Amino acid sequence: MHQDGIPGFALTCAAPAKINLALHVVGQRADGHHLLESLVTFADCGDRIGLALADGDRFTVSGRFSDELPLSAESRGGNLVLHARDLLRSELTSRGIAAGPVHLHLEKNLPVASGIGGGSADAAATLRGLLMLWGGSVEPAKLDAVALELGADVPMCLDGGPLLAAGIGEKITALPDLPSFAIVLVNPLVAVSTPMIFRSLVNKTNPPLVLPKGVNTAAEWLSAMADMRNDLEGPVRGLVPAIEEVSGCLKAAGGTLVRMSGSGATCFGLFDSDERAHRAAERISASHPEWYVCAARTTAPRIRSGAQRSL
Numbered sequence: 001m002h003q004d005g006i007p008g009f010a011l012t013c014a015a016p017a018k019i020n021l022a023l024h025v026v027g028q029r030a031d032g033h034h035l036l037e038s039l040v041t042f043a044d045c046g047d048r049i050g051l052a053l054a055d056g057d058r059f060t061v062s063g064r065f066s067d068e069l070p071l072s073a074e075s076r077g078g079n080l081v082l083h084a085r086d087l088l089r090s091e092l093t094s095r096g097i098a099a100g101p102v103h104l105h106l107e108k109n110l111p112v113a114s115g116i117g118g119g120s121a122d123a124a125a126t127l128r129g130l131l132m133l134w135g136g137s138v139e140p141a142k143l144d145a146v147a148l149e150l151g152a153d154v155p156m157c158l159d160g161g162p163l164l165a166a167g168i169g170e171k172i173t174a175l176p177d178l179p180s181f182a183i184v185l186v187n188p189l190v191a192v193s194t195p196m197i198f199r200s201l202v203n204k205t206n207p208p209l210v211l212p213k214g215v216n217t218a219a220e221w222l223s224a225m226a227d228m229r230n231d232l233e234g235p236v237r238g239l240v241p242a243i244e245e246v247s248g249c250l251k252a253a254g255g256t257l258v259r260m261s262g263s264g265a266t267c268f269g270l271f272d273s274d275e276r277a278h279r280a281a282e283r284i285s286a287s288h289p290e291w292y293v294c295a296a297r298t299t300a301p302r303i304r305s306g307a308q309r310s311l
């Protein structure tokens with residue numbers, strides 16, 4: 001992850017890639033949303049949001065995948081960064097807190113519609129950054145509700161630490177003991193529509209995700225995770241044949257646990273060391289220069305703060 005901020009912006013917020021280490025679909029709500037149990041962590045690669053006060057609202061983009069982004073502020077189909085800005089602004093304004101014009105810049109480094117929550121991470125980073133820039137204060141429960149309105153994955157991205165998610169993704173339990181892993185993310189650059197994958201899922205009630213007691217070391221976590229699944233992986237494999245090749249490359253390069261994240265098509269491999277992860281990423285990039293390949297490290301354990309999220 002870059003150490004320096006985006007030049008010209010008062011504030012730069014990281015929007016790290018979200019990794020579903022496991023994703024069990026365990027039911028469906030009456031409104032059609034699926035009930036999930038997911039073991040989630042974040043990687044130190046991702047998008048970045050630059051924020052600055054301005055004379056009028058502005059939105060600019062850069063980065064490898066910026067051409068594929070919607071740029072409008074519509075709440076449906078527009079950019080989640082702008083939707084996040086508008087929702088938070090109306091929440092703060094209703095409390096009499098000034099939320100003036102801002103220049104937001106999205107550096108889009110993550111592939112779009114790729115199962116690693118790029119848009120959700122961007123929305124969460126925008127909420128975090130704007131609260132600092134505007135100096136507002138919103139109780140955690142209200143902020144989580146704003147996040148959930150932006151998308152099922154946004155509350156977990158706002159949390160940003162290793163966690164277990166339930167409900168449609170919004171019921172979050174921090175997992176302070178989940179270790180940090182060396183990881184390689186690979187996406188064959190085939191966009192996958194999340195709603196379409198959920199719709200195509202035939203079996204909506206699968207066995208729950210069981211976290212065994214007394215799991216401490218990385219080896220014990222790896223063994224526990226090997227018994228878990230991503231229930232969306234089967235349907236996505238049927239639609240995106242390249243996943244077979246992606247996961248084959250990760251395994252051949254030494255990945256100890258290889259699985260798809262979210263609704264795909266990004267797959268991840270966990271590795272024994274950073275050096276092995278970097279060597280694997282170089283090898284996969286050399287054989288498939290057209291793919292998105294990123295060697296990273298997942299988040300170190302962090303306990304969620306109970307304090308108000310504010311400046």
Ligand SMILES: C[C@@](CO)(OP(=O)(O)O)[C@H](O)COP(=O)(O)OP(=O)(O)OC[C@H]1O[C@@H](n2ccc(N)nc2=O)[C@H](O)[C@@H]1O
Nearest residue numbers: 032033034115116117151152153168194195198262263264
């Ligand atoms: C599958 C997951 C796993 O973490 O990740 P991604 O693949 O998007 O990264 C998430 O559940 C995606 O969350 P998010 O991308 O925020 O979804 P939303 O925008 O809220 O919903 C898009 C659509 O997906 C379906 N959806 C989403 C979440 C859920 N628990 N059940 C669903 O059925 C609904 O059809 C919804 O209209």
Ligand SMILES: Nc1ncnc2c1ncn2[C@@H]1O[C@H](COP(=O)(O)OP(=O)(O)O)[C@@H](O)[C@H]1O
Nearest residue numbers: 078079080112113114115116117118119120122
């Ligand atoms: N800032 C954003 N980054 C990525 N996608 C966005 C953004 N804003 C809106 N979208 C839309 O959200 C959809 C899901 O994108 P994304 O969050 O990248 O998916 P995923 O969660 O599967 O990685 C895409 O169709 C895209 O057009």
